[in-house]
Amino acid sequence: MFAMLCALCAMSTTSLAQSRDLVAEGTFTQGVEGPVADKAGNLYAVNFAEQGTIGRVDAQGNAELFVRLPEGSVGNGLRFNSRGQLLVADYTGHNILLIEMDTRTVSVLAHQLQMHQPNDIAISANDIVYASDPDWANNSGQLWMFSPSGEVTLIESGMGTTNGIEVSTDExxxxxxxxxxxxxxxYRLDKTGVPSGKQLFYQFDDFGLDGMRCDSQGNLYVARYGAGQIAVISPQGEWVKTLTLKGQHPTNLAFGGEQGRTLYVTMQQRGAIEALEAEYPGRAFVLSQ
Known part of the structure; x- marks a missing residue:
């Protein structure tokens, strides 16, 4: 059985890392989410200045509009696939969108009306996409899988309020x-990428959970909404440390920067993105090398 450590224990020690503002408060809306970094060091996040957009932020913190999504679409989670295309969880349109970075054209990779709202997404090295699908009104949720061609599979329904999602460093x-x-x-992933063998990995006592990312060592970084913290959990399910933030409401996080060790965190009520240096580079950065 994996360790099930309480949040009070995780709060007892914090890291020495200090977060800073990458972009100022109010640059993004309170719907800021889904940070993801490209190989050139740019960071992308949804809802720049207004809902239904994606903003791009360079290494110096200069932010600009990158693309406006089709009418009726609002993004949440973002990920790059192995071809350098940007995938978007469009929670109002019940879509997984695909953006060509050179032309900024937007198309629909998958559409599924049975999704409450595709919220956060994770992607494997062979471009299989996994999406959390919360039903906030009923404190429930679902888990979906999408093939690289857009074929949709419901993995599980009747879950709790599904949100953060990530593939482990070792796949x-x-x-x-x-x-x-x-x-x-x-969940264990089989050779075809299908999740099964669900086991409880970690249980917190307080505050909400949001986005998650793995570093190169397999540690899992978890945004603790309302606590102003990122909890770091080992692959063995043991609490490692807590990273403290300026704001209290982190929604998601991503690794980037020149060495892949900069941790970017989207902050809901501030409409800002904070940054701090992690000990190890992120999983996505290592895969892209």
Whole structure:
């Protein structure tokens, strides 16, 4: 059985890392989410200045509009696939969108009306996409899988409020958290990428859970909404440390920067993006090299 450590224990020690503002408060809306970094060091996040947009931020913190999504679409989670295309969880349109970075054209990779709202997405090295699908009104959720061609598979329904999601560094597992229930589940991925063998990985006592990312060592970084913290959990399900933030409401996070060790965190109520230096580079940065 994996360790199920309480959040009070995780709060007892914090790291010496200090977050800073990459972009000023109010640059993004309170819907700021889904940070993801490209190989050139640019950071992308949804809802720049207004809902339904994606903004781009360079290494110096200069932010600009990158693309406006089709009418009726609002993005949440973002990920790059192995071809350098940007995938967008469009929660109002029930879509996974695909953006060609050179032309900034937007198309629909997958559409599924049975999704409450595709929220956060994770992607494997072979471009299989996994999406959390919360039903906030009923504190429930679903888990979906999308093939590289857009074929849709429902993995599980009747879950808690599914939110943060990430593939493990060794590609053997899928992590999915439930915000309201404060649980993280771990699934084993088979050779075709199908998750199964669900086990409880970690249980918190307080505060909501949001986005998650893995570093190169397999540690899982978890945004703790309302706590102003990123919890770092080892691959063995043991609390490692807590990273403290300026704001209290982190929604998601991503690794980037020149060495892949800069951790970018989107902050809901501030409409800002904070940054701090991590000990190790992120999983996505290592895969892109």
């Amino acid at each position: 053997q597992y899928l992590y999915v958290n439930e915000s309201v229930q404060r649980r993280i589940w771990r």
